[in-house]
Amino acid sequence: MKRIDLNYQDYIGQGENSDLLVSVVEFDRKFDSYFNIEYQKVEQAITNTDESTYQGIEDSALSTSYLDYFQMYTDISQGESLVDLGAGYCRGTLLFNALGDKRCISVEREALRSRAAVLKCENDILIADLLDENFRIPLAENYFIYLPVDKVLYSIFKKIIGQKIEANFYVIESHGDLIDFFQFHKELFVEQEFNIKTSLPRHRPFIYKFKSKIVSNEKISNLTIDNLSLWHLYNNDKDIDLKISSTIPGSKLTREWRSSIKGSHLIRYNNRLCLSLENPSRIIDFGNGDQILSIIKKD
Numbered sequence: 001m002k003r004i005d006l007n008y009q010d011y012i013g014q015g016e017n018s019d020l021l022v023s024v025v026e027f028d029r030k031f032d033s034y035f036n037i038e039y040q041k042v043e044q045a046i047t048n049t050d051e052s053t054y055q056g057i058e059d060s061a062l063s064t065s066y067l068d069y070f071q072m073y074t075d076i077s078q079g080e081s082l083v084d085l086g087a088g089y090c091r092g093t094l095l096f097n098a099l100g101d102k103r104c105i106s107v108e109r110e111a112l113r114s115r116a117a118v119l120k121c122e123n124d125i126l127i128a129d130l131l132d133e134n135f136r137i138p139l140a141e142n143y144f145i146y147l148p149v150d151k152v153l154y155s156i157f158k159k160i161i162g163q164k165i166e167a168n169f170y171v172i173e174s175h176g177d178l179i180d181f182f183q184f185h186k187e188l189f190v191e192q193e194f195n196i197k198t199s200l201p202r203h204r205p206f207i208y209k210f211k212s213k214i215v216s217n218e219k220i221s222n223l224t225i226d227n228l229s230l231w232h233l234y235n236n237d238k239d240i241d242l243k244i245s246s247t248i249p250g251s252k253l254t255r256e257w258r259s260s261i262k263g264s265h266l267i268r269y270n271n272r273l274c275l276s277l278e279n280p281s282r283i284i285d286f287g288n289g290d291q292i293l294s295i296i297k298k299d
């Protein structure tokens, strides 16, 4: 298999065309079976109930189409590598290995999912937990991320900063907030022009491309809330309360309140970066006059 069959090239980037969905899924299943992936059987055998494993969800939602791995394969330069962070069935590694010239290294926690790929390309599969503080991301020119915004992604971002990784990141939207999250972290990622569409329907029908920048040690050791995205990345799991002043809607009055930073996340609201707090459930919109008055460390 030195190329994707020409007939199938018509499906590339057609994720918004619902008439083609069945054909793309069929195409991917054909490739899965060519690589000895038994999706249903494996999903039934997975016992890990952790939400981020997505055990048992549809193959077209869990996995990226081979056609989109092919689009990344085509974009990266000869001799370069791609690292798939949270690789599922390691479709990227299987495809790159079959096409040759470029390498795709898969990092996946769920060993059962990667079993078929391990039998074919053992050297390109790492069974590892991206949450493990001691795990170092393999260095490469390119990375691929199709994950939700949660603690796994936070851990990946901290590793990118800690390991000073300067590389391309291909990203496909998962739940609607992943691309925003990359765009918020302007000190870490610069968005690249890349008008490539996905072949399966996704929240946003594009493969996005970002370039990571090195963040200085000084910036990390002197983090302030003025740099909200980085500050939040390093503090969201700490025992910290925020004292906040908010304008009461429809009046000029303000009110002060206190909230824990735990469970909070960054969101796009009113078309700008805001902080969504869990307890109490509120959005802090700095563009609308909300302010953080102080940071109270509880330990």
Ligand SMILES: C[S@@+](CC[C@H](N)C(=O)[O-])C[C@H]1O[C@@H](n2cnc3c(N)ncnc32)[C@H](O)[C@@H]1O
Binding pocket: 052, 053, 054, 061, 062, 063, 064, 065, 084, 085, 086, 087, 088, 089, 090, 091, 107, 108, 109, 110, 113, 128, 129, 130, 131, 145, 146, 147, 152
């Ligand atoms: C949405 S799937 C994406 C799979 C693949 N990248 C693709 O696009 O086809 C995310 C994968 O990340 C894996 N994952 C979740 N948490 C992980 C962790 N802490 N370490 C390594 N892999 C993880 C899950 O098991 C799942 O297979």
